[in-house]
Amino acid sequence: xxxxxxxxxxxxxxxxxxxxxxxxxxxxxxxxxxxxxxxxxxxxxxxxxxxxxxxxxxxxxxxxxxxxxxxxxxxxxxxxxxxxxxxxxxxxxxxxxxxxxxxxxxxxxxxxxxxxxxxxxxxxxxxxxxxxxxxxxxxxxxxxxxxxxxxxxxxxxxxxxxxxxxxxxxxxxxxxxxxxxxxxxxxxxxxxxxxxxxxxxxxxxxxxxxxxxxxxxxxxxxxxxxxxxxxxxxxxxxxxxxxxxxxxxxxxxxxxxxxxxxxxxxxxxxxxxxxxxxxxxxxxxxxxxxxxxxxxxxxxxxxxxxxxxxxxxxxxxxxxxxxxxxxxxxxxxxxxxxxxxxxxxxxxxxxxxxxxxxxxxxxxxxxxxxxxxxxxxxxxxxxxxxxxxxxxxxxxxxxxxxxxxxxxxxxxxxxxxxxxxxxxxxxxxxxxxxxxxxxxxxxxxxxxxxxx
Ligand code: NCD
Ligand code: ZN
Ligand code: ZN
Numbered sequence: 001x002x003x004x005x006x007x008x009x010x011x012x013x014x015x016x017x018x019x020x021x022x023x024x025x026x027x028x029x030x031x032x033x034x035x036x037x038x039x040x041x042x043x044x045x046x047x048x049x050x051x052x053x054x055x056x057x058x059x060x061x062x063x064x065x066x067x068x069x070x071x072x073x074x075x076x077x078x079x080x081x082x083x084x085x086x087x088x089x090x091x092x093x094x095x096x097x098x099x100x101x102x103x104x105x106x107x108x109x110x111x112x113x114x115x116x117x118x119x120x121x122x123x124x125x126x127x128x129x130x131x132x133x134x135x136x137x138x139x140x141x142x143x144x145x146x147x148x149x150x151x152x153x154x155x156x157x158x159x160x161x162x163x164x165x166x167x168x169x170x171x172x173x174x175x176x177x178x179x180x181x182x183x184x185x186x187x188x189x190x191x192x193x194x195x196x197x198x199x200x201x202x203x204x205x206x207x208x209x210x211x212x213x214x215x216x217x218x219x220x221x222x223x224x225x226x227x228x229x230x231x232x233x234x235x236x237x238x239x240x241x242x243x244x245x246x247x248x249x250x251x252x253x254x255x256x257x258x259x260x261x262x263x264x265x266x267x268x269x270x271x272x273x274x275x276x277x278x279x280x281x282x283x284x285x286x287x288x289x290x291x292x293x294x295x296x297x298x299x300x301x302x303x304x305x306x307x308x309x310x311x312x313x314x315x316x317x318x319x320x321x322x323x324x325x326x327x328x329x330x331x332x333x334x335x336x337x338x339x340x341x342x343x344x345x346x347x348x349x350x351x352x353x354x355x356x357x358x359x360x361x362x363x364x365x366x367x368x369x370x371x372x373x374x375x376x377x378x379x380x381x382x383x384x385x386x387x388x389x390x391x392x393x394x395x396x397x398x399x400x401x402x403x404x405x406x407x408x409x410x411x412x413x414x415x416x417x418x419x420x421x422x423x424x425x426x427x428x429x430x431x432x433x434x435x436x437x438x439x440x441x442x443x444x445x446x447x448x449x450x451x452x
Contacts, residue, residue, distance in 0.1 A: 004032055005431060007043040008390065010050030012355070013382055016363040019355040024054055026388040029430035033384055047426075049392050053358055056382045057089030057389025057429060059369040060334050062182075062237060062261060062309030065091070067113050069098025070156070074314040074332070078409035080119040081444055082312070082335035084427045084435035085407050087391035090379055090452070091120050091334070092369075095127030095148050096157045102129040107143035111451045118449030119434045121389075123373065125182055130159055133166045137173045145374055146180040146235075151219050152188035154284050155328035156313070162188050164222075171232040180233045180372065185223055185244070186285055190215035200325040204278040207324065208271050208286045213241035216285055220244045224251045227258050235372060236260040238311050240285035242295035249304040259306035259372065262296045264333050264340035265414070267308075269293075279320050279327035280414045283311075286329075297348055300341075300364065306372060308364040310337040314410040332408035338365065339402060339420035342395070346421045354395040354422075375452060392426040399423055405442060 006026040013022045013034060021037040035041065060083065066074040083091055093110075095101035101110055107124050114122060126144035129135050136147050149170060153160035161167050174181050191211060201210040220236060224247060227234045239245050239260045248260045269277070269287045281287050299305040313330030320327050333340075338361065345357045362381075370380025378387045402420035406413050427435040429449065436443040 002027070004041065004043045006045045006047065007041050008047050008049045008054060008392070010037060010048055011052050011054045011392070013054045014358040014362050015381060016359050016367045018359055019053065024382060024390065026428070026431045029388055029432070031382055031384050031386050031388050034382070051394070051396075052425065053354055053393045053395060054382060055087065055358060055362055055391040055393055056366040056380060057387070057391060057427065058087045058338060058365040059090040059092075059375065059379055060088045060310050060312070060337060060365070061092040061307055061369040061373055062094065062263070063091045063312040063334055064094045064096065064156070064314070064330070065312070066314070067097060068110065073316060074409045076114050076117040077447065078407060079312065079334065080117070080447065080449060082332065082407040084119045084429065084444065085424065085442060086335040087338045087393065087424045087427055088334055089120050089389040089427060089429045089434065090122065090375065092123045092125055092146070092373060094125055096150070096159065100127045100159050102127045102135060104138055104140070104143040114449070115451070117447050119444060119447050120429065120449045121452050122449055123452050127159060128161055128170060130161050130166070133161065133170050134173065136170060137177065139177075139179065141179075141374070146182050147174055148182050148184070150184045152184065152186040152191055152215060156330065157184065160188055168226065171226045171230040175230040175232040180235060182235045182237055183223060184238070184284070185219035185236045186211070186215040187218040187222065188215075190218055203324050204274055204282055204327070207274070207282055208288065211284065211286045213243060213288065216241050216244045217247070220247050224248070224256060224258060227251070227256045231257060233257045235306070237309065238263045238266065238285055239296070239299075239305070240266050240288050240292060242292050245295050245299050245304060249299070260299070261307045261309045262299055262305045263309055263311045264337045265311070265331060267293065267296055267300070267344050268340050268415070277414055279324065280331060280412070282320070282327055282329045283331065284329040297344065300360065301348070305364065307368045308337070308341055310334040312408070314408050316410055317412055331414045332410055332412070335403055335407055336413060336415045336420070338424065339399065339422065340415065341365065343419070343421045358393070358395070378452065388428055388431040390428040391424055393422060394425055395422045397423040
């Protein structure tokens with residue numbers, strides 16, 4: 001091999017199956033080799049990462065970076081800074097922008113907006129035009145390998161598929177084309193029926209009862225039936241309730257092509273937190289009770305969930321402070337994603353150390369999304385030939401009252417005041433420094449993210 005560009009020496013390299021001391025050799029943006037720790041190697045640059053853990057760059061397959069049209073909430077400059085500060089080097093962005101992404105041409109337009117502004121590599125989920133769902137047939141894997149369907153709507157998600165015949169058609173088209181369906185699975189008729197009966201929520205506290213688990217259970221049952229009839233690959237996003245997790249786990253166990261995501265916020269908060277945080281943790285699906293949160297942690301630990309996503313969905317504080325019925329659901333979370341997952345794992349597995357816990361992180365935040373979204377040839381593991389997206393993680397350091405510095409454009413975090421265990425020191429994207437944690441300020445590299 002020619003003299004490599006970079007070697008990270010003395011660290012512990014984490015995969016989904018374990019953690020091993022090794023030196024990581026990087027050349028021309030890729031992992032060139034993993035060598036026995038301490039083996040001499042004359043690289044152009046050597047970084048000593050003794051005592052730290054090296055994770056593959058994380059993939060957040062559920063972000064709303066809000067461009068085009070909603071730049072007052074978030075944009076790719078800020079969103080991708082928040083991402084790399086949290087160890088995320090690849091994102092898959094959602095289509096509910098203004099205008100929404102509903103054609104291959106829209107994907108190219110978004111790419112032109114993002115190009116030169118993003119610190120992370122990216123892909124897009126395609127959206128569906130409810131007025132003409134056959135338009136999803138125009139997508140090939142180049143523009144979007146996955147299609148997002150909202151089964152219920154809200155302030156920032158007006159494009160809703162309510163007609164069961166249209167949903168059936170979408171599932172058939174996606175199955176034919178080998179595209180994956182990612183789904184906001186709450187059944188809108190259930191909410192409409194309840195709203196007609198008892199009106200809008202009067203306070204943030206009433207929100208859970210106005211947007212209850214019933215709609216999630218009905219939608220998930222419907223999706224399982226669609227997966228059975230069409231063979232469509234369906235990934236249910238942000239599962240919040242224990243019944244949905246049970247149904248999807250059972251369906252996957254009998255061989256149906258379904259899987260699910262859980263989010264950092266549903267793993268962290270329960271309805272008791274609404275008292276203090278109010279509409280900051282107003283979310284769709286809503287934050288539920290401690291037994292639901294326990295079930296989601298079980299899904300994380302027992303391999304029921306395939307991915308963990310942030311559902312980074314920022315709104316301004318002014319929007320969040322509107323009266324309960326008008327405060328839009330969603331919160332920023334891409335920067336906090338790794339920290340919430342790792343902190344929660346430490347709390348729930350007190351006997352385990354980083355060498356046992358970090359492989360779980362790698363499975364859910366790298367390997368799982370890389371597999372599902374067909375990024376495995378480049379992303380998801382620190383193996384020779386794959387992109388040198390690397391997170392240097394120190395599990396011994398803590399961020400009390402974290403996050404220390406908020407990089408999302410909206411400038412607030414629902415996690416402020418909580419204590420995070422573990423810190424991201426350095427993030428490399430294809431061998432280049434994308435983020436370095438600083439004492440007084442953080443350093444960000446050049447926004448050279450590419451469309452994968
Ligand atoms: C998201 C948003 O604001 O775009 N909101 C949310 O509460 N999760 C959309 C979504 O994922 O449903
Ligand atoms: Zn959603
Ligand atoms: Zn979302």
